[in-house]
Amino acid sequence: MTNQKMFNVAVVGATGAVGEQILKLLEERNFPINQLKLLSSARSAGTKITFKGQELIVEEATPDSFKGIEIALFSAGGDVSKALASHAVAHGAVCIDNTNAFRMDPETPLIVPEVNIDKVSEHKGIIANPNCSTIQMVAALKPLSDRYGISRIIVSTYQAVSGAGSRAIDEMLRQTKEALDGNDINPDILPVGSLPVKHQIAFNVIPQIDKFQDNGYTLEEMKMVRETKKIMGDESIAVTATCVRVPVVYGHSESVYVEFKNEYDLEDVKRILSEAPGITLVDDPANQQYPLATDSAGKPDVFVGRLRRDLGSPLGLNMWIVSDNLLKGAAWNAVQIAEYIAIGQK
Amino acid sequence: MTNQKMFNVAVVGATGAVGEQILKLLEERNFPINQLKLLSSARSAGTKITFKGQELIVEEATPDSFKGIEIALFSAGGDVSKALASHAVAHGAVCIDNTNAFRMDPETPLIVPEVNIDKVSEHKGIIANPNCSTIQMVAALKPLSDRYGISRIIVSTYQAVSGAGSRAIDEMLRQTKEALDGNDINPDILPVGSLPVKHQIAFNVIPQIDKFQDNGYTLEEMKMVRETKKIMGDESIAVTATCVRVPVVYGHSESVYVEFKNEYDLEDVKRILSEAPGITLVDDPANQQYPLATDSAGKPDVFVGRLRRDLGSPLGLNMWIVSDNLLKGAAWNAVQIAEYIAIGQK
Numbered sequence: 001m002t003n004q005k006m007f008n009v010a011v012v013g014a015t016g017a018v019g020e021q022i023l024k025l026l027e028e029r030n031f032p033i034n035q036l037k038l039l040s041s042a043r044s045a046g047t048k049i050t051f052k053g054q055e056l057i058v059e060e061a062t063p064d065s066f067k068g069i070e071i072a073l074f075s076a077g078g079d080v081s082k083a084l085a086s087h088a089v090a091h092g093a094v095c096i097d098n099t100n101a102f103r104m105d106p107e108t109p110l111i112v113p114e115v116n117i118d119k120v121s122e123h124k125g126i127i128a129n130p131n132c133s134t135i136q137m138v139a140a141l142k143p144l145s146d147r148y149g150i151s152r153i154i155v156s157t158y159q160a161v162s163g164a165g166s167r168a169i170d171e172m173l174r175q176t177k178e179a180l181d182g183n184d185i186n187p188d189i190l191p192v193g194s195l196p197v198k199h200q201i202a203f204n205v206i207p208q209i210d211k212f213q214d215n216g217y218t219l220e221e222m223k224m225v226r227e228t229k230k231i232m233g234d235e236s237i238a239v240t241a242t243c244v245r246v247p248v249v250y251g252h253s254e255s256v257y258v259e260f261k262n263e264y265d266l267e268d269v270k271r272i273l274s275e276a277p278g279i280t281l282v283d284d285p286a287n288q289q290y291p292l293a294t295d296s297a298g299k300p301d302v303f304v305g306r307l308r309r310d311l312g313s314p315l316g317l318n319m320w321i322v323s324d325n326l327l328k329g330a331a332w333n334a335v336q337i338a339e340y341i342a343i344g345q346k
Numbered sequence: 347m348t349n350q351k352m353f354n355v356a357v358v359g360a361t362g363a364v365g366e367q368i369l370k371l372l373e374e375r376n377f378p379i380n381q382l383k384l385l386s387s388a389r390s391a392g393t394k395i396t397f398k399g400q401e402l403i404v405e406e407a408t409p410d411s412f413k414g415i416e417i418a419l420f421s422a423g424g425d426v427s428k429a430l431a432s433h434a435v436a437h438g439a440v441c442i443d444n445t446n447a448f449r450m451d452p453e454t455p456l457i458v459p460e461v462n463i464d465k466v467s468e469h470k471g472i473i474a475n476p477n478c479s480t481i482q483m484v485a486a487l488k489p490l491s492d493r494y495g496i497s498r499i500i501v502s503t504y505q506a507v508s509g510a511g512s513r514a515i516d517e518m519l520r521q522t523k524e525a526l527d528g529n530d531i532n533p534d535i536l537p538v539g540s541l542p543v544k545h546q547i548a549f550n551v552i553p554q555i556d557k558f559q560d561n562g563y564t565l566e567e568m569k570m571v572r573e574t575k576k577i578m579g580d581e582s583i584a585v586t587a588t589c590v591r592v593p594v595v596y597g598h599s600e601s602v603y604v605e606f607k608n609e610y611d612l613e614d615v616k617r618i619l620s621e622a623p624g625i626t627l628v629d630d631p632a633n634q635q636y637p638l639a640t641d642s643a644g645k646p647d648v649f650v651g652r653l654r655r656d657l658g659s660p661l662g663l664n665m666w667i668v669s670d671n672l673l674k675g676a677a678w679n680a681v682q683i684a685e686y687i688a689i690g691q692k
Contacts, residue, residue: 203593
C-alpha cells in the first residue's frame, strides 16, 4: 500500500493478557504505526516490552498520556476506560475500548467487524469491543440471520479461565497441581476476584461469571443478552444465556440453540458458514471432527460445528461455537476495528 | 423391621466403578442380603472384595451363575446384560440393569424412583436404570411437570470423566500431569474408547459422548431425548440435548431450559423443589451459592439451583442441575429400585 498514513497509537493495559495479544497482532500485521505508546497502571509502569526489535518502556496512563495519540486501544478494566477514554477523545484520539464501560452507551457503536462494521462511522470518539462470549456467537450467527432471520437464542457457555485474567490461570494451574498431589485446595480468585466467596475451578465447573444481577442472571449472562441485541441491531431477538467457567486455559466453547424466523436447510447453513468471513466450519461427525477449545487457541477464527436440526422445533438449529477468547474474543476483534479505521479494511 | 425377607443378590460388574458404589451402598444401607454373589468378566474373576468384613471372591459371570439368585444388579456393559440377563430371569431373578441394553425395550420399565416407581410392577424380569445424565434431569423436573406440565426441554451438559469409566479418569489425570509439565499429550481413550479418533480432555471440553447417530446427535444425546420421554410417560415433550465431556472427575452438571405448559411462579418452583424427595435446592445468588460438581461428589441427592425466569418465553425457566453421576446417576438409583423390590420402600 503506497502513501499509507501512519498513526500514533496508544495501548492502555499493555502488560495485561489482552494487551500482550494486541501488541503481538499489531506487530504481526504490520499495523501502520508512527509512534507507539505503551500505558498501564502505576504498578506495571516501567515494564520493558520489545516491539519490532525495539525496547519500549511502559508508562503510567494519565489524562495527559494521550497528547498526539490518534488511535488508543483500551484493555485495562472498565474503571480505567471510564477515567481516561474521554481525555484521549479530547486529545483527538479514536478509542477502541475492550471493557464493559461504554458497550451499552447509545452513543457508542459496539462492533464486530463481520457483523456491523458499517456502524463504526457513527462513533463520537469511542468504539466498544463486545464481550468475548458475545463476539464469537454473533460472528457465527450473523450470516445465518441475514439469510433466515433469528427470533430466539439460548446459549450455554464453557468459558476458559484466561477470560478472568492471567492470575486466574495461575490459580487454576496451582489448584490442579494441589489436587493431583492430593493436597487441600484453597480457592483465592474465582469466580469473581472482588467478591467474598471463592470456589474451586480445578476439576470443577462454576456456573457464575461476574456478579449476580437482580434478575438472577450474572452480569456476563446479561452482557450476552444485551450486546447480542445491540450488535445484531434487533431488540426483538429473545436471548437467554447460562455462562459457566470451565477448567480450560484458552478458548471459549458455546452450545447454542438458535430459532430462525424462516424455514432453513441444513446443507445451506453449512454452505453459508463455510463461506462466511472469519468462520471456519469444522463439522464432520463421521470422523469425530468438531471445534475444540485446545485447537482454537492462538487462532483468529471462530470455529463452528455440531450443526444439527433441533428435535423439537422445525425452525431450531443446534450448534457448537468455539474461539480463542483472547483473540477474536478480545485483541483480534479490537485490532480488526483499528485496521478498518486506519486503512479501511475489515 | 421384623420378619424382613432376606434375598440372594448378585452384582454383575462388581469390580467396576459403578459396581464398587453399588456394593458400598448395599453395605451402608444394610440391604437384606442372604447370599451375595460377586460376578465379573473372566479378566477380573478372582479379585477379592470385602463386604461387611467378609472377604468374597469375584467369580466369572456365566449363564449358570444366577441359580438361586433373586435380585441381580447389572453394570458390566450392554453386551454382558444382553448375554446374561435373560438367564438370570430364567432362574427367577429380577434384574436391575444399569446399561443401555433394555432401556428402550417397550417390555422393560425404565425407572427413576422419584418419578415413576409405580411402573416397576410392570416388569417381566428386567428393570432398566436410565442413563446418568437423564436421571438427574428428570428427578428435578418431575415435581415441576406435575404442577405445570412440560412442553419442551433444551439441555447442555457438563459431564464428568468418571462416566466413561475408571480408565478414562486415569487418562485425564495423566494428561493433566503431562500438560502441567509441558509435555506432549497423547490421548488414548476419550471421547469413545472403541472409536479411532482421540481428543485431549485435560484443560479442554469435548462435545462428543458416545457415537454419532445418523441425525447428527450422539447416542448420549439421543439417550437423554428418548429416555426422558419414556420416564416422564409423555412422548409429546420436545427434548434436545448437547452432551459435553468436561475435565471433572465426579458430578455431572446440566444447564437446562424448560418450557412449561402453564404459567408458573418462580417462588412456587423453589418451594416445590425444596420439598421434593431426593432434591436439594442450592439457590442463593446473593451468597454465590449454587450446585457444584465437586460438592455433589459422594452424595446421593440431585442438587438444583440458578433458577431464573427465561428472558424470552414467559413459560420458560432456566436451571442448573448437578449430581454425582456414579450415585444417583447409576449405583444409588439402582439400589433404590432394589430396595423398593425387597422392602417396598422408595
